[in-house]
Each structure stands twice: as C-alpha cells, then as structure tokens.
Amino acid sequence: MRRFAADRARRAVAASIRAAARSAVPSAPAAPAPPSPAAAAAMASAMVRAMSTAAAGAAPVSLDNINPKVLKCEYAVRGEIVTHAQNLQQELQKNPESLPFDEILYCNIGNPQSLGQQPVTFFREVLSLCDHPALLDKSETHALYSSDAIERAWQILDKIPGRATGAYSHSQGIKGLRDEIAAGIAARDGFHASGDNIFLTDGASPAVHMMMQLLIRSEKDGILCPIPQYPLYSASIALHGGSLVPYFLDEETGWGLEVDELKKQLEESQSKGITVRALVVINPGNPTGQVLAEENQKKIVEFCKNEELVLLADEVYQENIYVEDKQFHSFKKIARSMGYTDDDLPLVSFQSVSKGYYGECGKRGGYMEVTGFSADVREQIYKVASVNLCSNVSGQILASLIMNPPKVNIVCAQSIINWNNDGNNLHVYFFHRLGMNPTNPSW
C-alpha cells in the first residue's frame, strides 16, 4: 500500500515536471507601487540626497556578509517538490488552462484545516470563552456555548493569576495548565509526570530549537537524525551550526529503525571527530508513518543510555495511528518501564496541538517534557525560555485541552452533539480511542 502510494506520487510529480517544462515561462517582476502623495513631497530632496550618497559602497547587508549558518540552512527546508508546486501554482494563476488540473493541494506539511478539516467545537468554545472572559458572567452565553465548555473555561481561568489571559505567563507556561498536561501524560503512560518538567512553547518547533541551541557548540557536535526526516531538524541543526548525523530508516521493513544502523552511523561520525550529543527519533514517523514496537524502543533507550546521548523524542503524531495492531508508547513510558528514573537518561518529549485529531496548526501550541537533566542544566533551559518571555496563552490553553479532552463519562449530551456536528467524523475516531461504539451510544 505504502509502496504503491509512493510510486504513484513519483509518477505524478514526474508527469507535472514534464508538463511544466513544456509550458513554464519566466515570471515578470512585480510593478513597483506608485508613490503616495506624502512620499512624492519628499522626492525632490531624495534626488539631491541620492546624488550625494549613492554608490557609497556595497550594500550593508548582502549574501556575502550574512551569517553563513542561515545560508547553509537553505537547502534543508525547501524541498524540490514544494518549489516545483509553487511554480506550477504561479503558472495556473497566469494561465488556468495550461495544466491538466486546476488546483494544488499542499500536503508537504500536515495542515489539515487548510484542507477543510473542521476544528473540534469543544476546543474552540473554550478558547472563545477564555479570550473574552466577560462572557462567563452573562446568562445569554448558555444559549451559545455548551455547558461543559463553560465549565472548563471557568476551570482554566481559575488557574490563571488574575484570570488575565492577556498577561505574560511564567516562562514555562501557566503552572496549572502544566500540571493538567502532566496529569494527562501520567494517565497516558502510567508513570508519574510533573508540571515542573513541562515547557509550553509556540508549537513544537521552538522547543526543538531550544534543545539544539543548548546542545550544539560547533560543527563538531552532531545530532543523529532519521532519513527521511522532517526538515525542521536539518534546518535547526544548520542554524545552530551543528552537524546532522544521518541514520537511514529501512523502507523494506516498513521504515524500520535498526539500532545496528544507529551504531554504525555513530561510529562513522566519531571517526570523523564528531561528538554526537543527541538522537532524534520521530515516533510515529514523519513523513514515514511507522509506529515503533515496544521492543525496538527499549533497544533505542538502551543505546542512548550506553552512548550517553540525549534522546529527543518527537512524539507529535502520537494520535495519528491508522492500523489496528499498532499502539503508541512514549519513550518516557518505555524508559520508566525498564526501570530508568529521572537520574538515568536525559529525555525530551515533544508534543504539539498541530497534529493528532485536533490539527490546530494556526494556534501554535505545544510543549516539551524535559526529564533527566541536572538542576543546573535545567536552569539554563529555563533561561533560554525566559528570553522570549512566554508562549501564547491560547496555545497554552489548547495544549492543556488536548492532553485532557472531555471524558465520555462526564461529557454532557450537548458536547457529543457538537462533536457530531463538526462534520468530519472526528467523534468516530475519538470514541474508538475511548473504546466506545460511536454508532450505538449506550452511555
């Protein structure tokens, strides 16, 4: 199935590249905007001044004198297929008949709501109420919002000092929301989690950057990354001046991650003088979709422990499992089940509100759970977080909601109807996840 899809994609891309080669024309530069009346008034002095200062030398900023790490990042984040799609889109805009299709759907990044997925009503009701808490004092609100969303909004606002959703929060995020997320992690894994270990961030990307910034000292520091990978990793490693040490997933075994391959790449990079600092594992895989088996995860944990690597676990697709016999296990759960405690293994788990059944990409919510670091290193991570003050509070609230969605046994009928009315069958997924039968609600 996967192989078939990959072949089909390859054929489609090859066909459109051929079509574009036949019809592409160079795009004309945009016409400059006409000057505003006020600007026109300054034109005369501009001309005089231009004569006195023009051609004083090279531009202050050029590709020759910007940070070379920014330049190096170039090839990592822009894929050939996306660039080609953008060219085709420009072509379509200029000449809608020129190609055998009239629309391009961008699936290079998971962005479900741009493709028509509707948001979950409950989440949006809560956000809407928290954005305008004055609504909670009005009786008319009950006609517009479900009672469980109103109740949850109250609970959330009570966790925020002064109920001020417009104030900077603690730099790790609002403590009460972090505690709620930790409780969700503990319920998922069966092992203790602490809100003190949660760092709420504007999506998972800034969290990944923070860890790269902490670990990478120079190009002699390497980060083991899967290939195929999500381009954030190559981009972030390039921007922070480190070396990406690739390990290759095995397509033949459903994009398997073999510890032998990790060892081989580690040793090869060490022989080149690279100090490998961390291993990135994306589970479930992105873009490969595989779900690691528990035994495989144990070997990976053991590998990190023995080689003294930080395990950076990208677990943002934990809700996106589409086969019956696979199950997501967080790396922290695996490590704890092996008996490793907070003292044994530096482990960071990344989660995001952008993926899963929620798909709330535009809200930029996410977190990392940071365990296994010494207090003084933790303090450094906190310091880096504090430089940016805090992540956006709506994203923080949403992160708490996805880790503590409404439970069927307490949810009121109105929310269930709303979930149904979202029109994208998310409720079916959700009830399956809870082990319920969505077509025969006996609860």
Next chain:
Amino acid sequence: MRRFAADRARRAVAASIRAAARSAVPSAPAAPAPPSPAAAAAMASAMVRAMSTAAAGAAPVSLDNINPKVLKCEYAVRGEIVTHAQNLQQELQKNPESLPFDEILYCNIGNPQSLGQQPVTFFREVLSLCDHPALLDKSETHALYSSDAIERAWQILDKIPGRATGAYSHSQGIKGLRDEIAAGIAARDGFHASGDNIFLTDGASPAVHMMMQLLIRSEKDGILCPIPQYPLYSASIALHGGSLVPYFLDEETGWGLEVDELKKQLEESQSKGITVRALVVINPGNPTGQVLAEENQKKIVEFCKNEELVLLADEVYQENIYVEDKQFHSFKKIARSMGYTDDDLPLVSFQSVSKGYYGECGKRGGYMEVTGFSADVREQIYKVASVNLCSNVSGQILASLIMNPPKVNIVCAQSIINWNNDGNNLHVYFFHRLGMNPTNPSW
C-alpha cells in the same frame, strides 16, 4: 521627577536587601514525589539495571559541555533586582510577617494585565468570534457581541483562506492582515507601506532574534545597543555569539541619544577589530521612556546611512507617551521624509501587541516591517521565518486590530459603551489620541 523616583527606588531596594540579609534562610530542597503504582512495579528491575549502568561516566549534559553562548547569556537576562525580588517572595511565602510588606508587584517587565489592567473589549470580542467562527451564523450572537466586533470578525475571516484560523498561515503571516497593518503604518506615517514587508511574529522578541541571527556571524560582529537597554538585546546578541557594542544614554539630558556618542563607540569597537553591523534604537525608550526629537532621529538615520549600519528600530512603545509636547515619529517616516527610499537604508521596525494601551502580552502578537534589503537577503529572512512555519493566528489578528482600531466616526455606540465599561479609563486615552473630548461626546 525621574531622578526622584530613581532615588526612591534605590533606597527601597537597599532597605529590602538589608532586611533580607537579616531574615533569609537557605531554602530546603523539594521532597521527591512518591513513586506512582506503575512506577513502583518497575523498581526491582530499576535497581538491578542501576547497578549495571550507574556511574558509567559524567552526565551526558552538564554546564561543561553545553553551548557556551547559552551560558554567556546568563548575566544578561537576570537582573539583580528581579533575583532579589524572587528571594523576597519566597521569604514572604514561608514567613508572611518577616517583611514590612505583604506583596511584591513585578514591574521589571511591562505586563499591565498582570497588574489589573482590563483588556479592551472590542479586541477580545473579535478574537473570541474568530476563535469560534460558527458563532457568526447564530442570531443569539448579537445579544453577546457588539455589532462592530461582529462586522470586523467577518472582515478578518474573509481574509483567511477557508476562514481556517486553525491552519498554518503564510510564514510571514496572513496576507490580508499584513495589508491591513501596512495601511495602518501608511496612515500613521504618511508614507507608503507594503504588506509584503511585514513579518508577523509571536511578539516582537522572535523578530529581534531573527535579525540577530541574520546579521551575526561571530563575536567579531557587533551590534550598537543603548545602555540602559531592554535585556532582550544583550541576551539575543549573546545567544547568537555576537558582541554588544554599548552606547550610553545621557541621563542629564533626559536620557538623550547623542550621535557623537554613537560615533565614539563605533570607532572604539572598530579599533578592537569589531565590525559593527547594526544600531539598535529603542524609541520611545525602554526602560528610559524618552521620546526622540525629529532632528535627533534624522541625525541617527544619517549616521546609519554613512556608516552602512542596519537600523533596528524598537518602536513597541509608540503609544506610550505621557507628555503633551512629545510625539512619536517612526524611523521609517523620518527616513522617507529625508528622501531616503527603500534602496538607501536597511531599516527594520519592531512593533508588538504587548505594549501601548492594549498591553496584550499573553497573546504574543507582533511584527517587523523590513525595508531596504536586497531581494536575495529578504529571501533569507523569509526562509528563517518559514523554519518555524508561522506565528499564532490570534496574535496575527490582534496585530491587525491594534494597527487598525475602531475609528470614532464609524464606531457604533455599543463599542463606545464597552470601552467605557472596561473600567480602566483606556477610552480617555484613546479619545485623546483621536483628538476627541471623552467627557462630552458630541459625535
């Protein structure tokens, strides 16, 4: 007045430092959390495993092997006063009677809503509606939201592809919102502005980081920064491995910024082999509050032009002017009024939803207006923006609202009442800004 306040603050801090020295006790380490039942089950194997792997060597991550730039940043973002305040707060929690006050108000960072300022109703109504667009189809919504907020929410949603506030946007931000911001800038300055030059960001801080990341190649690259400064600059320069080149504001002349001082510091740093890349000007000043005079700004623009520096204009306090005879002029307005065009001077203006009368710090909205860079360098800035996908959409919406707040001549009576009801006299400020008399509304 300022001198008096500074003296008073110095005395208060000195007194509380003495008091703390008398009463401080070292804080006990927190007790470890008891193991969960599931964790207890793994304990036996933990002990066996611990014996086989413990003390295998130094911790994988320690202060000795993290990025030294992160370490170097340490002294830049943590002020002595804040650290002392946090110690006093811990002391107060342990022993409420120990100090001659019972509460600490943190004024080290502008965070008005944490100090009780209420948000502007109109802004929050629009955000609330955009978070849950389904409300706009319901008649009951008119009982809860002002009609102009409903109208504005429709206008905003019409600018968002698919009305999907939960989708990743363009990496610079939603084009229609950027155009609205550009129109606001043009109306403010009297000179053309383009939405293509706007980069919407999660507050102004990430925008500052992006520019530092672009410009700084090594510690041999310097950035001229005012002293006193906002610690974001020293922190960001340290994290990106550059050198802060200080220039000193003159307290005697109301924290004046003299071009002679800029020249002196520039030459001094050049003599040490530093290449100065940019000048940071914070206007109105932070934390100094001064508002630069137009003639002074012209000299600064001329200095940047002659010395081939990027002008990084922190203009986030543009609405915070508390004296009758001062007026904010953006550096772009000044440069354009001098006749300099987009070809003459690389200039970045930072703006934020966190400051001004709005004070919406927790929403993390902001933008930078980037002018005077070549197309290929602009492409690099866009690339760095695209690595983080996009800023949060609620913050983007709010940034468009602050640059296009309701106009009195079109605003309906309901909104005016709401502004009054916000209870913090913001409407007085706002009407003054519009040249209206708030106590005698004849409009």
